Amino acid sequence: MRVALFVTCINDTLHPDTGRAVITLLERLGVEVGFPEEQSCCGQPQFNTGYRHLTEPLVRRYERAFRDYDYVVTPSGSCAAMVRDNYPRIAAEGRDSRDLAEAAARAVPKTYELTEFLVDVLKVTDVGAYYPHTVTYHPTCHGLRMLRLGDRPRRLLEHVKGLELRELPGAEECCGFGGTFAVKNPAVSAAMGADKVRAVRETGAEAVCTVDNSCLLHIGGMLRREGAAARPVHIAEILAATEADTRKPAGREGSPR
Amino acid sequence: MSGTYLGMPAFPTAAASSTQDGRLRANLRYATHTIRDKRAKAVAELDDWARLRAAGAAVKDRTLRHLDHYLEQLEEAVTAAGGQVHWAADAAEANAIVARLVRETGEREVVKVKSMATQETGLNRTLAEAGISAYETDLAELIVQLGDDLPSHILVPAIHRNRGEIRDIFREQMGRWGRAAPEGLSDAPGELAEAARLHLREKFLNAKVGISGANFMVAETGTLVVVESEGNGRMCLTLPETLISVVGIEKIVPTWQDLEIFLQLLPRSSTAERMNPYTSMWTGTTDGDGPRTFHLVLLDNGRTDTLADTVGRQALRCIRCSACLNVCPVYERAGGHAYGSAYPGPIGAILTPQLRGTASELDASLPYASSLCGACYEVCPVAIDIPEVLVHLRERVVQGGKVTRRGVKTVLKPAKGHAAERAAMRAAGFAFDHPGVLRAGQRLAGRTRRLHPRRLPGPGHAWSDTRDLPPVPAESFRDWWRRTRGEEQGK
Numbered sequence: 009m010r011v012a013l014f015v016t017c018i019n020d021t022l023h024p025d026t027g028r029a030v031i032t033l034l035e036r037l038g039v040e041v042g043f044p045e046e047q048s049c050c051g052q053p054q055f056n057t058g059y060r061h062l063t064e065p066l067v068r069r070y071e072r073a074f075r076d077y078d079y080v081v082t083p084s085g086s087c088a089a090m091v092r093d094n095y096p097r098i099a100a101e102g103r104d105s106r107d108l109a110e111a112a113a114r115a116v117p118k119t120y121e122l123t124e125f126l127v128d129v130l131k132v133t134d135v136g137a138y139y140p141h142t143v144t145y146h147p148t149c150h151g152l153r154m155l156r157l158g159d160r161p162r163r164l165l166e167h168v169k170g171l172e173l174r175e176l177p178g179a180e181e182c183c184g185f186g187g188t189f190a191v192k193n194p195a196v197s198a199a200m201g202a203d204k205v206r207a208v209r210e211t212g213a214e215a216v217c218t219v220d221n222s223c224l225l226h227i228g229g230m231l232r233r234e235g236a237a238a239r240p241v242h243i244a245e246i247l248a249a250t251e252a253d254t255r256k257p258a259g260r261e262g263s264p265r
Numbered sequence: 266m267s268g269t270y271l272g273m274p275a276f277p278t279a280a281a282s283s284t285q286d287g288r289l290r291a292n293l294r295y296a297t298h299t300i301r302d303k304r305a306k307a308v309a310e311l312d313d314w315a316r317l318r319a320a321g322a323a324v325k326d327r328t329l330r331h332l333d334h335y336l337e338q339l340e341e342a343v344t345a346a347g348g349q350v351h352w353a354a355d356a357a358e359a360n361a362i363v364a365r366l367v368r369e370t371g372e373r374e375v376v377k378v379k380s381m382a383t384q385e386t387g388l389n390r391t392l393a394e395a396g397i398s399a400y401e402t403d404l405a406e407l408i409v410q411l412g413d414d415l416p417s418h419i420l421v422p423a424i425h426r427n428r429g430e431i432r433d434i435f436r437e438q439m440g441r442w443g444r445a446a447p448e449g450l451s452d453a454p455g456e457l458a459e460a461a462r463l464h465l466r467e468k469f470l471n472a473k474v475g476i477s478g479a480n481f482m483v484a485e486t487g488t489l490v491v492v493e494s495e496g497n498g499r500m501c502l503t504l505p506e507t508l509i510s511v512v513g514i515e516k517i518v519p520t521w522q523d524l525e526i527f528l529q530l531l532p533r534s535s536t537a538e539r540m541n542p543y544t545s546m547w548t549g550t551t552d553g554d555g556p557r558t559f560h561l562v563l564l565d566n567g568r569t570d571t572l573a574d575t576v577g578r579q580a581l582r583c584i585r586c587s588a589c590l591n592v593c594p595v596y597e598r599a600g601g602h603a604y605g606s607a608y609p610g611p612i613g614a615i616l617t618p619q620l621r622g623t624a625s626e627l628d629a630s631l632p633y634a635s636s637l638c639g640a641c642y643e644v645c646p647v648a649i650d651i652p653e654v655l656v657h658l659r660e661r662v663v664q665g666g667k668v669t670r671r672g673v674k675t676v677l678k679p680a681k682g683h684a685a686e687r688a689a690m691r692a693a694g695f696a697f698d699h700p701g702v703l704r705a706g707q708r709l710a711g712r713t714r715r716l717h718p719r720r721l722p723g724p725g726h727a728w729s730d731t732r733d734l735p736p737v738p739a740e741s742f743r744d745w746w747r748r749t750r751g752e753e754q755g756k
Contacts, residue, residue: 015742017697021707022735024742043746049697054690056637058659062694069698097653153639182594186636193634194727195281199290199598200636201731229732 012042012077014070014119016084016221017049023221029248030083030122033137036250037130041081046073052090055098057188063098064108070095071111080118081125083244085151085219088121093154121151122244123219127160133167138251140170143241144213146204146227148220149182161219161243168246174211178203185226197226205230208238215241269387270415273605275630280599289425289600296424301591303537304644311533321530322648324523325582329572335484335517336563342487346549348559353511354671356386359564363388363476363509364395366560370507372397372473378491378501379403380478381585382511382564384416384607385620388476399476400442400468402497404461411438417601417609419587420535425600428452439464465497475505475556479512480584481527482561485520488548489561492531492541499545508547508556513564515581527584530646534586567620573669576657580616582647589641589651595634604631611641615654622670623662629680632658663687700743707741714739 011034015027034041050070051063070091074080082088095112102108126132145165151157165173184190184200204227208216216231216238218224228240273279283289308314328335340350351366353359359382367375375392377383377399389399389410401410408423409416412434416422423431432452439446444464450456477498481490489510491498502508518524532541550559572578590596590610601609605627606617614631623629632655635641641651660666663686665679679687696702710717714737728734740748 017703020742021710022737024738024740024745027742028745043743043750045743045747046700048700048703049693051697054694056656056659057686057690058632058656058661058663059687059690059694060656060660061664062690065694065698149636149638149640153643180640182636182638182640184594184636186638189633189636191725191727193277193280193595194730195277195284196595196598196634197636198731199284200594225735226732229728229735232733233731 009039009079010042010077011039011079011081012044012074014047014050014074014080014082014087015043016082016087018222018225019083022225023242026083026221026242026244029242029244030081033135033244033248034081036248037126037132037135039130042077044073044077050087050090051098052087052094053187055090055094060098060101061103064102067095067098067108067115068111071115074115074118078118079120079125079129080115081120081122083122083219083242084221085121085148085155085157086222088119088124089150089154091119092116121155121157121219123157123160123164124155126164126247133163135164135167135247137168137247137249138170138253139168139246139249141215142172142174142211142213143215143217143246144174144176144208144211144238145179146176146183146208146216146218146223147179148218148223151219152180157219164243164247165217169251171246174213176211176216177207179207183223183227185223187222190226198230201226201230205234205236209236213238215239215246217241217243217246219243269390270605270607273602273627275626276599276603276605276634277630279603279605280595280634283600283603284598286600288427290598292425292427293597293600296421297591297597300537301588301644304534304588304591307533307537307539310539311529317526317529318646318648320526321584321646322582324518324526325647326579328517328519328523329515329578329581332514332517332572335519336514338484338519339482339487339517340563342485343549343559343561344487346487347551348487348549348561351560351562353562353564353566355566356564359386359511359562359566360388360391362562363511364391364397366507366509367392367397367474368395370474372507374398374400374468374472375474375476376400376402376468376472376501376505377406377476378478378493378498379406379422380476380511381419381607382478382513383476385513385566386511386564388511400472402465402468402501403493404458404495404497407461407465408434411435411442415602416607418590419585419608419610419612420590421587425602428454428457431457435460443467465500469497469500469504472501472505474507474509475501477501477508477510479510479516480531481524482512482517483519483521483524484517486548488521488546490524491543491545492528493543493545494536494541496543499543502545502547503555505556507558507560509560509562511562511564513566514568515583531584531586534584534588534644534646567622569672570669571616571619573674574619577615577619577654579649580612580619580654582649583612583616584647585612586646588644588646592640592644593635594638594640595636599634604634611635611651611655612649615649615651615658618658618662622668623658623677623680626682629662632656632662704741704743708744710737711739711741711744
């Protein structure tokens with residue numbers, strides 16, 4: 009089984025810890041993971057803002073980068089959903105669409121979001137993790153409604169030793185990030201984020217966890233601005249943590265300033 | 266509000282002020298959450314909901330593909346049943362037809378039951394200019410009209426008002442339009458309903474002309490269907506001597522058997538009821554029963570153009586249940602007025618820019634009035650993939666492209682004001698397709714991390730006004746990989 013990590017541009021640039029956590033976790037589970045360096049961005053920001061044609065080279069690049077692998081695993085629900093739901097659409101509307109359609113057809117079935125890969129392919133729910141903290145889980149919109157992750161992330165979290173899962177009120181409501189939505193409709197985005205952050209604080213959990221760092225960028229940015237105790241943490245970083253882990257507990261601390 | 270959508274600002278501007286309105290936010294939050302929870306329960310009662318939904322979508326799609334055929338069948342059936350059919354290409358034509366028909370009766374007053382189509386065309390203003398008073402009789406529409414306001418929701422047009430505001434409107438305005446509100450009217454729902462009942466009863470009994478919309482039109486028999494909760498619609502449909510129905514051409518279903526599907530989908534999706542209290546159906550005219558004269562005005566107003574768009578046409582499946590509004594986090598915060606159209610919420614964000622085009626700043630901003638969370642698609646009883654159409658329309662706004670306007674194929678230019686964004690997207694696209702450039706950018710960001718500002722300039726300030734920027738790590742993932750694994754993995 010040849011498995012590649014698709015780290016995604018946000019994780020690559022802003023959250024390399026998440027990528028490292030996926031490597032640690034998969035290797036612990038006996039999976040050898042490669043990282044083809046030709047990979048870049050899935051094209052979601054361009055596609056969702058109306059620049060579909062700019063995503064065509066990225067579809068080709070994605071297919072080329074992962075051609076030699078059986079599985080592509082990504083710690084991002086929204087990037088996985090972008091590949092699976094939108095690559096065929098991009099190809100269908102493309103100008104010289106035959107090779108695009110072939111590229112999409114090869115890329116789509118091998119692409120898995122991390123929790124899907126763990127539960128559906130590796131068939132594990134107990135990954136031997138240890139994370140002695142209270143955590144609340146926010147099911148991101150793309151994980152919930154496009155990928156239909158269902159209870160996979162929760163089943164993984166429930167098997168983490170020491171972890172206490174707290175219910176998030178209004179969990180299925182969007183946090184208000186939405187990529188360029190946060191910039192184009194800042195007032196509404198901030199109002200949605202404020203409600204999400206209030207819900208996180210209500211749980212009293214030490215950490216808020218998702219399958220997507222992009223949502224955490226927004227939720228975490230608001231938590232930091234409010235000086236809230238809860239910290240954003242990607243599920244990969246929780247699942248990678250073990251009792252033997254002598255490093256600091258996973259989860260983002262304050263700004264390095 | 267000034268009773269017209271004309272000259273409204275772009276969505277982000279309108280929404281920025283409405284999100285500051287605490288009372289509006291509270292009214293909307295309470296109402297939408299109550300109805301969305303009830304809807305979820307009502308839908309869960311049916312174990313074949315997914316199949317009903319698929320059937321509804323399929324019937325609508327098939328009907329739209331052969332719309333010309335079914336419309337001609339409808340016209341024939343309505344005419345055979347004693348009605349008259351009028352075709353209106355746009356809002357102005359529809360309004361002119363209705364004004365002429367009312368003038369021909371010699372009447373100066375009409376009663377109306379909620380018709381989104383006439384809200385879309387701004388009929389009341391045309392009638393007023395022709396010296397004709399139009400009285401809205403749906404309770405919520407009455408509240409909106411008395412308050413010189415605009416509807417802000419498809420099903421609950423006055424959702425943005427609470428009981429206290431309604432009492433004040435009734436007390437101050439009812440006397441101006443007819444029977445005044447009773448002395449000492451309180452905000453108790455029973456008292457408010459009774460005041461409205463007395464006020465409206467006078468209108469119903471005097472009216473010689475009624476104007477309505479319709480939820481469905483059955484092509485095989487020429488039957489029109491109105492689904493409602495109050496019974497006011499039935500008064501409007503049966504008491505006047507002349508009935509004029511203004512209906513969008515997409516509201517057609519081929520047969521009564523098809524109607525069965527929608528009479529299950531609509532009430533549960535909209536009011537969370539197994540069946541709505543009043544379903545009125547009429548076929549032309551009948552001797553000794555109901556209106557003596559019946560006119561059907563079939564409204565196009567951008568619908569045929571919408572039909573020409575293979576992605577966008579699914580918006581025409583809409584049965585106006587408003588389920589998408591009630592789950593939409595953006596609608597809940599921004600309110601319906603921010604959408605600047607008779608059709609607010611997610612469906613409005615895809616329907617309005619197709620019916621009106623994307624030339625105005627407001628209409629061009631509507632496809633962006635969504636975080637693409639997908640909740641609207643999930644609840645839509647006819648499976649309109651609203652996020653798909655939103656992204657499709659965004660492409661039209663920033664890139665232009667082929668569209669059909671008034672039946673003529675044209676090529677649309679990109680909307681103004683996206684030049685900086687387009688340049689940024691192209692630059693990002695270049696970097697993403699050249700990982701060496703991407704890596705250089707990441708390294709620069711990593712090395713200068715301590716110099717990064719806390720607040721961003723330009724459009725980015727919208728982000729950093731309410732959120733802290735994430736700290737940039739010293740080393741990107743790809744550099745870490747190369748440093749630690751590069752040798753063993755080859756590259």
